[in-house]
Amino acid sequence: MQSEHSTRVIADLKDDSNTSESDSRSEMLSRDMSNISIDITNGICVVYEMLRDTSLGRPYLRTTENFTLASTIFPTLTVLKEIFIWGTFIERCENPLPTSLKFVVVQESTCSKDWLCSVLIRLATLQHNVRFYFRQCDVISSEDSCELVRPENVSNITFEVVKDSFGLYETFTIIPITSLTMTQITCIDMLSQTIPLLTHLTHLRICFKNYGTGIELPGSIKYAFIIYKTLPPLSLRHFMQSVCNAKHNVFCKLLFRVDGNGDEYMQIKRDYCKLDSVVVQQFEVGDKQHFVGVTAATLSATSDEDDDEYDKHLIRQEGLVDSTAWLNYCKIRLQIS
16 A cells, blocks of 8 residues: 555654754755655654654554644645554544545544544545545444534545444444445445445445345445455346346446356356346456466456556455455446446
């Protein structure tokens, strides 16, 4: 996730630093720091005052206190594009975020619904698209939502979730989320109950181990990209029938590993190519049995030029999605009308 051209500095900064504050600050203000990542493990107030008004590109804020201290100077960091944070966040986020911010990563953390909603409200005020990446964050489940200040429009935010939680699904129902990516699903029942309620959702990218419980897509959906680790022919027919019953136009992309004979899948292709309501743009059974090298048989190797940047990012997270070999796979693109 870190830029290939960035320089990462790990800092354990304390009061007993012998470095002259004024000299260090003057030096930092005179330099282009946009390619520098600073990993702060023990920050203090003076450290963040030194970083004020600099062109810092990427801070790693390892504790709740570090995020709180950094937030006091966020408005001055006009070049900052990415923030990585850890900690426990309960109170509402009141400070504005950098106007240049494009990528927020919440690592192993715990937060309240109130904090999450307040951060999304801040991000929604930015005049550009933002990726909000929830890696492993537990949202505290609560029955009381009446006091929440809820965001009204988060259409500029792509919400990407690695690991789900009950509290997160509760929060989804009060956020008008439009773009959602989910990688590791553990609460299947909650997911099935929640997705149909997301009436603002237009783009969904999601990964499953197998077909299992079907998911009803909301009527607002325009694009769905679904990855299954495995999908037998009978399950594929059931999925295709479910998607084709949609009462609105939707573009659907499906990717799954083929464990058996591909002939049954090609028969399904022939059957659905006959339907007037379905435009089969792609129905390909890929075979990498004869390709040389480990990388040729990975999930990321299934990506092609028709995948957008968000699709490619999901596929390339094979360590989180499926790290086993994809020697045979099927990729389907359908336009349903």
